[in-house]
Amino acid sequence: MRITIDRTACSGHARCAAAAPELFRLDDDGYALPLDTEVPAELEQAAHDGETACPERAVTLR
Numbered sequence: 001m002r003i004t005i006d007r008t009a010c011s012g013h014a015r016c017a018a019a020a021p022e023l024f025r026l027d028d029d030g031y032a033l034p035l036d037t038e039v040p041a042e043l044e045q046a047a048h049d050g051e052t053a054c055p056e057r058a059v060t061l062r
């Protein structure tokens with residue numbers, strides 16, 4: 001599984017990082033930093049939590 005973040009859709013709610021701080025990082029303004037990494041199996045639930053938490057649908061899992 002990989003996570004990508006659409007920075008054009010991100011509105012800086014910071015909910016992804018609140019839901020899964022072990023995966024999502026924010027810049028100084030609260031916007032999710034670019035992420036295109038392989039998710040370890042033990043963090044797949046956290047990835048889903050972050051995806052679900054984003055109200056802008058800016059987080060994609062594939």
Ligand code: SF4
Nearest residue numbers: 010011013014016054
């Ligand atoms: S929850 Fe969505 S909109 Fe908010 S910072 Fe994370 S990716 Fe951006």
